[in-house]
Amino acid sequence: MSAHADLVVHDSSHHHGPPIANKSSRIDATVLGMLLFIASEAMLFGAFFTAYFFVRVVNPEAPEWPLEPFHLPVFVAGVNTAILVTSSFTMHWALQSIKRGNRAGLQAGLVLTFFMGLAFLLTQILEYARIGFNPGDGSFGTIFFGLTGLHGAHVFIGLTLLAMATVRAFRGHFTPEHHHGVELPGIYWHFVDVMWIVVYATIYLI
């Protein structure tokens, strides 16, 4: 054995541009980004839910919830929930269609999803106008509009993503092998739906 250490030397004399980024091999940057995004979303909604449950806990003697004079349109919101859940079904159908090479199914699925999402958002706005209280009417009003409005903002972002995917679908983009541009809005849309299930069950039903 010879008495010298053969150290690895990185020759940078032929390398142009900035140095190659050092990346941890354990956590992919995109996965970390998604985890941080979800964590921030969870904290955002969690803050509102904490406030909501606090308001309920400090009113344990209330015979009915919400307290008078607040009345929530449970039926209309239920119909709206059905619309949003159905839009997730059509979103899934759209994805399955393009995976099988069915472009018409993709286009129909995306259009239906978009319009159902739009119907949900417009119905919610109409309900805001008719609900009979506003964000300034006590803590319940503030939290109700805060939570549902926050969710509505997410629906709006989802609709924007869906609109872009729909336009691309009609322009002939996406193939059975390459449909990332539909997959990601699909994941986002399902999670918007999941959040609404949580909001609806918590605020309107329980």
Added chain:
Amino acid sequence: MARNPFRSEAEAYRFLLLTIGYFALIVAASTINTWLGLAVFVVLTAVVIWRWLGSRSNEPIEPTSVAHRGDEDERRILVVANETVGGAELLEVLRQRSEGVREQVLVVCPALNTPLRHWASDEDGARAAAQQRLDSSLAQLARSGVVARGEVGDGDPLQAIGDALRTFGADEIVISTHPYGRSHWLERNVVGQARERFDVPITHVVVDLEAPAP
């Protein structure tokens, strides 16, 4: 098996359906009685957590097989050590392994980091410290007559071994640790896990840097 709902649209869709079922049961129970609803919530949540943890622990580990690289008479030894490379015990093992063959030694020094810094990808300091330890270790090996080259590896020693095997290959892995009671790696059963995960002979060398010189 636990599925990541963020991995694909199909998994997110499945997660949505499960969420609908989860809340439907809770709402139905709470309509009957508030306490029943709370009980259903607790039971369902416990079941979900239990199944998730169970599926994680039951994930089978496929041992990674490593093909011999290099010439017939060449023996590649991968040494994984944090700061114990200079120990007499390890040097003795390396001498024994290289008798009668042409050895190639790669020393991997994991860039140990705090969990917070690791998750934030703030590992420059950890890599610099590991590089210093590695340089010092390689210098010690060179003084003892061992030809070796070195790399800074991932903070997780198992991941660092996996990474090194992909590029270097190895006929044997030598994991050098502090003695029991002073070694975090032994506390985490790194050696046992490495034997499960890699289909390569693994030698564990305990180096006691605090022992009095003979």
